[in-house]
Amino acid sequence: xxxxxxxxxxxxxxxxxxxxxxxxxxxxxxxxxxxxxxxxxxxxxxxxxxxxxxxxxxxxxxxxxxxxxxxxxxxxxxxxxxxxxxxxxxxxxxxxxxxxxxxxxxxxxxxxxxxxxxxxxxxxxxxxxxxxxxxxxxxxxxxxxxxxxxxxxxxxxxxxxxxxxxxxxxxxxxxxxxxxxxxxxxxxxxxxxxxxxxxxxxxxxxxxxxxxxxxxxxxxxxxxxxxxxxxxxxxxxxx
Amino acid sequence: xxxxxxxxxxxxxxxxxxxxxxxxxxxxxxxxxxxxxxxxxxxxxxxxxxxxxxxxxxxxxxxxxxxxxxxxxxxxxxxxxxxxxxxxxxxxxxxxxxxxxxxxxxxxxxxxxxxxxxxxxxxxxxxxxxxxxxxxxxxxxxxxxxxxxxxxxxxxxxxxxxxxxxxxxxxxxxxxxxxxxxxxxxxxxxxxxxxxxxxxxxxxxxxxxxxxxxxxxxxxxxxxxxxxxxxxxxxxxxx
Numbered sequence: 001x002x003x004x005x006x007x008x009x010x011x012x013x014x015x016x017x018x019x020x021x022x023x024x025x026x027x028x029x030x031x032x033x034x035x036x037x038x039x040x041x042x043x044x045x046x047x048x049x050x051x052x053x054x055x056x057x058x059x060x061x062x063x064x065x066x067x068x069x070x071x072x073x074x075x076x077x078x079x080x081x082x083x084x085x086x087x088x089x090x091x092x093x094x095x096x097x098x099x100x101x102x103x104x105x106x107x108x109x110x111x112x113x114x115x116x117x118x119x120x121x122x123x124x125x126x127x128x129x130x131x132x133x134x135x136x137x138x139x140x141x142x143x144x145x146x147x148x149x150x151x152x153x154x155x156x157x158x159x160x161x162x163x164x165x166x167x168x169x170x171x172x173x174x175x176x177x178x179x180x181x182x183x184x185x186x187x188x189x190x191x192x193x194x195x196x197x198x199x200x201x202x203x204x205x206x207x208x209x210x211x212x213x214x215x216x217x218x219x220x221x222x223x224x225x226x227x228x229x230x231x232x233x234x235x236x237x238x239x
Numbered sequence: 240x241x242x243x244x245x246x247x248x249x250x251x252x253x254x255x256x257x258x259x260x261x262x263x264x265x266x267x268x269x270x271x272x273x274x275x276x277x278x279x280x281x282x283x284x285x286x287x288x289x290x291x292x293x294x295x296x297x298x299x300x301x302x303x304x305x306x307x308x309x310x311x312x313x314x315x316x317x318x319x320x321x322x323x324x325x326x327x328x329x330x331x332x333x334x335x336x337x338x339x340x341x342x343x344x345x346x347x348x349x350x351x352x353x354x355x356x357x358x359x360x361x362x363x364x365x366x367x368x369x370x371x372x373x374x375x376x377x378x379x380x381x382x383x384x385x386x387x388x389x390x391x392x393x394x395x396x397x398x399x400x401x402x403x404x405x406x407x408x409x410x411x412x413x414x415x416x417x418x419x420x421x422x423x424x425x426x427x428x429x430x431x432x433x434x435x436x437x438x439x440x441x442x443x444x445x446x447x448x449x450x451x452x453x454x455x456x457x458x459x460x461x462x463x464x465x466x467x468x469x470x471x472x473x474x475x476x477x478x
Contacts, residue, residue, distance in 0.1 A: 055300060061297070
């Protein structure tokens with residue numbers, strides 16, 4: 001399966017940021033359909049990343065500073081498991097054991113997880129918020145390149161509630177209570193973007209000529225970052 | 240709410256074990272209905288304990304030694320969250336915020352959780368298996384003492400799959416692969432029973448005369464332990 005991917009672990013695409021208006025007008029200008037990997041490669045990675053997002057959220061639940069925060073974030077953890085199970089069900093539907101499809105990508109994704117693990121509740125909460133936002137956005141776009149049936153079912157999966165608003169509420173309350181958190185969390189959020197775009201990028205299919213078309217990729221990643229920036233704006237943080 | 244409980248943190252009921260046959264013939268001889276606390280006390284504790292069971296399972300998922308073990312145990316974690324949400328929904332139904340109903344018991348239950356946290360994946364897996372088995376059994380029996388409507392709904396909740404078989408499968412495979420685990424896990428399992436019966440016992444309602452009727456309680460706990468012994472037997476471990 002290795003040749004589905006090109007790997008350049010030392011390079012990250014760092015797109016130029018466009019103005020928000022320009023971006024909003026062009027959301028569907030470039031899509032990822034032609035870069036979508038084979039179905040099992042897509043599902044194995046997406047399902048395993050969703051498990052990793054769940055693990056981050058479970059850590060958020062376990063270390064929550066109050067029963068109310070624990071209760072709210074446990075609902076987000078449940079949603080992340082539902083999403084994982086929907087992806088695993090698609091793997092089963094193809095006649096493959098979900099664990100087998102995921103195991104091919106577990107080492108790389110586990111290394112990613114280590115890099116984006118926060119030092120405390122707040123950082124883990126931001127990590128869950130930022131990485132699930134970026135990755136859900138990315139895999140939602142990528143799904144459009146799959147066969148019609150599964151593309152339709154996955155569109156429903158990715159349109160379902162991912163608990164974003166509940167996390168936003170927790171983060172807003174935390175920053176309101178301790179405004180000094182804002183700069184630390186903004187810095188941490190910036191660090192997460194690079195690693196997350198790299199893990200997303202390595203999921204893309206090798207183009208036929210064997211070389212990634214950077215010029216073609218750039219606007220895709222620019223759009224992912226623009227959506228990320230809007231999510232951080234909603235928190236009052238600078239992306 | 241404190242006077243719903245009597246507290247004797249330094250004493251544990253240690254029932255004599257009867258023979259299996261005797262026990263099986265008398266499963267319903269004593270029930271916990273008269274000892275059932277008020278509805279919100281019951282729900283607050285049961286819902287928070289279910290969250291703690293989820294946290295243990297999430298730890299099992301995060302530290303699983305293989306992708307297959309991670310996938311299997313994540314399904315159990317999802318079931319534990321569903322059960323928690325069903326209990327939280329009953330709290331909401333009574334017009335109370337779930338976090339408020341749970342917060343009264345969080346300190347005591349968090350201390351319990353610390354005591355039953357395993358040192359590695361195997362111990363955390365056994366802890367999830369043993370404590371969820373005992374606590375689900377206990378709260379299922381206690382639910383019979385609640386008002387008819389909620390008692391019926393909770394009977395359905397407690398009859399739903401709690402993932403016991405999936406955990407059993409993981410534990411069996413682990414012990415088969417490394418038979419030296421058996422004695423360590425059996426000893427750890429014994430340690431868990433005392434703490435778990437204590438946290439269960441502190442949930443019972445104060446009898447009208449103000450004194451716990453130890454003679455009445457003993458057979459109840461004997462039955463809980465007999466069911467626990469059968470679960471460990473299924474693993475080939477001595478309870």
